[in-house]
Amino acid sequence: MDLIIKNGHIVDPSQGIDFIGCVHIKNGLIIRIEKAVSAVMPEITPPEITKVIDASGLYIFPGLFDMHTHLREPGFEYKETIKSGTRAAVRGGFTSVCCMPNTKPVNDNETVTEFIVKKSLSEGFCNVFPIGAITKRQEGSELAEMGMMKDAGCVAFSDDGRPVGDSLLMRRALEYSKVFSSPIISHAEDLSLSNDGVMNEGYLSTTLGLRGIPAASEVIAIKRDIELAALTGGRLHIAHVSTAGGVRAIREAKRDGIAVTAETCPHYFHLTEAEAVGYNTAAKVNPPLRTIKDVEAVRQGLIDGTIDVIATDHAPHHRDDKICEFDGAAFGISGLETAFSLSFALVKEGVLPLNELIEKMTIRPSQILKLNKGTLKDGADADIVIVDLNKDFIIDPEQFVSKGKNTPFGGRRLSGLPVMTLCKGMVKYHFNNSIIMDGI
Amino acid sequence: MEKDLLDIKSAATADIELILNTASSFKDVLSRDIKKVPTLRGKTAVNLFFEPSTRTKTSFELAEKRLSTDVVNFVVPTSSVAKGETLYDTIKTIESYGIDFIIIRHQCSGVPHFISRISNASVINAGDGIDEHPTQALLDAFTIKEQKGTIAGLKIAIIGDISHSRVAKSNIYCLKKLGAVIRLIAPHTLIPPGIENDVADIYHDVESGIAGMDVIMTLRIQQERQSGGFFSSTDEYFKFWGLTLKRLQKASPDVIVMHPGPMNRGVEIASEVADSRHSVINAQVTNGLAVRMAVLYLLDSARPRK
CATH class of the missing domain: 3.20.20.140 (Metal-dependent hydrolases)
Structure with a gap:
């Protein structure tokens, strides 16, 4: 399965990346990052089986x-x-x-x-x-x-x-x-x-x-x-x-x-x-x-x-x-x-x-820990988080999915919300279906 | 007044004064032949003691009975709580009996505050951990006022284990609010961190510390502090910090000596001092009753009616 996350602001300190671009994923691995404003459908697979996540206005970090x-x-x-x-x-x-x-x-x-x-x-x-x-x-x-x-x-x-x-x-x-x-x-x-x-x-x-x-x-x-x-x-x-x-x-x-x-x-x-x-x-x-x-x-x-x-x-x-x-x-x-x-x-x-x-x-x-994680380098597992840095919210411990609701931060207003988390190219979390995904 | 008496540090000075003045009236009651009044008839108090206590529990129980309150004693040995019910459930159970007062003593600081958050009854702190013992401070203030006429401007020394004494802490807050000038006297190991923010006048030498004092409060020295390394032996403690008649001569001629009890004669206080004309230790016990009656009475009027 192929996946493209397009038009997000990519920040990957492991390779000094800090630009708007696209992340290309194949078989759960990152195959390419390109600095581009719009995702041109890649040559590698027929377009009809490529899924596209539109990260416009959002940030893309290594998970x-x-x-x-x-x-x-x-x-x-x-x-x-x-x-x-x-x-x-x-x-x-x-x-x-x-x-x-x-x-x-x-x-x-x-x-x-x-x-x-x-x-x-x-x-x-x-x-x-x-x-x-x-x-x-x-x-x-x-x-x-x-x-x-x-x-x-x-x-x-x-x-x-x-x-x-x-x-x-x-x-x-x-x-x-x-x-x-x-x-x-x-x-x-x-x-x-x-x-x-x-x-x-x-x-x-x-x-x-x-x-x-x-x-x-x-x-x-x-x-x-x-x-x-x-x-x-x-x-x-x-x-x-x-x-x-x-x-x-x-x-x-x-x-x-x-x-x-x-x-x-x-x-x-x-x-x-x-x-x-x-x-x-x-x-x-x-x-x-x-x-x-x-x-x-x-x-x-x-x-x-x-x-x-x-x-x-x-x-x-x-x-x-x-x-x-x-x-x-x-x-x-x-x-x-x-x-x-x-x-x-x-x-x-x-x-x-x-x-x-x-x-x-x-x-x-x-x-x-000498692991090949925390990076968007070619060949790495596609562990990625997409974050809305402008999204304001208030911490509500009762909304935690952790069994532990114990926090002294309840009620605090913060910004910067993870809206989608992918592990090995699979979407494992998606906030309120807030991101447009074509082909999925 | 609030519905609870959790600590002195957050109590209003006006409320402290109101309690002391009210206690005077109840002291009159206690001098009568018939010592019981119907003030709190139909009300129920639970004395919930998680720590062994004879004096404070007896004092509260008598105060409650003198006010015609129904009294339930709930003495909880620590061990059975450790293996069983949570404090939350204990309180909710007691609350379900429909009671008006919870008098709580607990080895953990902050337990009265915790109970206050989960209970509608009036909560009275009868000593929590190394936090506070508010009614002791109130009865001490009452006693000083009774003996000296006023508290403002008096020079008061507290000698002993300040670090682990809830009595010392409540007294510091209470007497400061009432305008006394406080001095602490103890070895460095028994002075709690940061206390200089509350009392800057700290002495480690008892002889010079006592000089000119109007009131001396001695604190109970607990044996387990020796194994904790806070001092080396009770003998050495007595030699360096014990209140003896000789040392007492350095104080003001009409100094009064106080002790919250139970005393260790020959450790923190010499037997001769405890029985001297300066000692007001027994008056403290009598006044404890009057002050606790006043607290019960005033909190009852402050509690919202159902």
Whole structure:
């Protein structure tokens, strides 16, 4: 089947494309991009079986790539499933998601990895790349079978949510993973310093009487892991950077030539700890929302390239996990369906140019994980998102297709709406049938 | 007045003063031979205590009974909640009995605020986590006013575990609103982050901190803070921060000494101080009853009628 997406404004940072043109797709692969104002029917197939999507006035990006998602399956299907989570992904413009291993059972062996891969192929709306656990059962005592998980489809390793406390074991993980050239993704947190905290430590946590997690809890862990990366030459990726100190540490490490990359999430460049006022459990997330200084530092990190990637840390929860006392509420924000628009706000505010934003949401994470994704290059899978950057809308969590409606962004007015998402050339999401499609 | 008493930090000064003035009238009632009035006859209060408490629960229960309120005690051991019902369902169940007051004590901060959002009853915070204990602050203010005539301009020191004390926090907010000059005295480990935004006058040395004070509030030191690394031993705590008669001499000659109870004699307060003429600790208990009666009475009039 052939497909042409015509007259859209194509932005593909992987090949420096930023012009109005057409994307030609054949058998689920991108075969050509041409700079043209109108699509001349290509010679390659008879016109009557070519389908045309008119993207006039719209933008065409490589499908977004989220390297930090929680799909909750197996084990927590009441919070999210591979099906509902990937459906949320394509609604948010994502065509690839990497799912964290803190499932039940933990994805710490090839059997669980294979289950996720198979289930994703049969039920998923987009590509799913599992991330395996660093340690067995994420218990931080013994390395998990990284090699076998890699063969089964894992693209990185992380004990997300339960960081490896033992420095020696983290050293071994960074060393051992080198042979598989898979990055170790660090959920950087010194748990002893966090001390069962539930929000950022400071005057506000004192005022609310909630236990605080100091910024130092993240900064210490980032610095430790950077030192271990320097010691081992292993590939380190820092997840969800939330602190000014963390950004500074990563910036210095990069200057020193240490192999470290980093991501942040929309809530860390938009929100502060003040969201927790009134014991608002929707704003309970780990790492916690910090101060305005941290928000500014994270933005600066995005600008100067210290932070490579914008990820979602999509952490869907059942309503019962959030309708309760703040201490007892689950950590996490459902992020897949708001991430693009929230990130596009940075472009509207003049913080980032559009092509840099798209780079951080497409080719950068794909490069870090050594995948041929996040690009519209000839021969790549036709994973594409078409976005209406002028479309204004108000975030309504009840409209989420994710099972997790937990977001502190409800009611916020944003612009930049993904209107069509294609995975391997197939339309997986189409907003309100808003695009004219001939021949389909 | 609002229908709930959730915290002092958001309470209006006028409301605090109204509660204190109303409490004076109820204190008169308590000095009579017949101590019961029919003010809240036909109303129902649930004392919902998720944390062990003898004093506060007894005080609320007596206050309710003195006002002729029907009283239900709902004491929930933490363990059974952990394995069973959600807080939401507990509240909805209680609400279905058609009750007027929920008096809530909970180990998690913000639970009274949560209940207030899901319940039409008047919610009274009887202590939530390390957040607030508003009725304690009100009874402390009442006691100070009773002893000193006025609160404005008084020099008041709070000594002890400020970090984990809901009593300290409610008192700071309450006494500041009433015009007192507050000083905190504690080791650095027991001073919560950012508190200097509320009270800039912080001492770590008890002897110099006490000098010239009109009122000294001591706070209960909990054993588990020792294992948490906040101080090394109760002996050492007493040696450096305990309120002794010798130290008390540095304070104003007519200083009053307060304690929210239960006391650890020989830890935060010397036995001689607790029993000295400066101590108003027992008056605090009596006044607690009057203040809680006032709170119940005023909240009942503030609650929208069905």
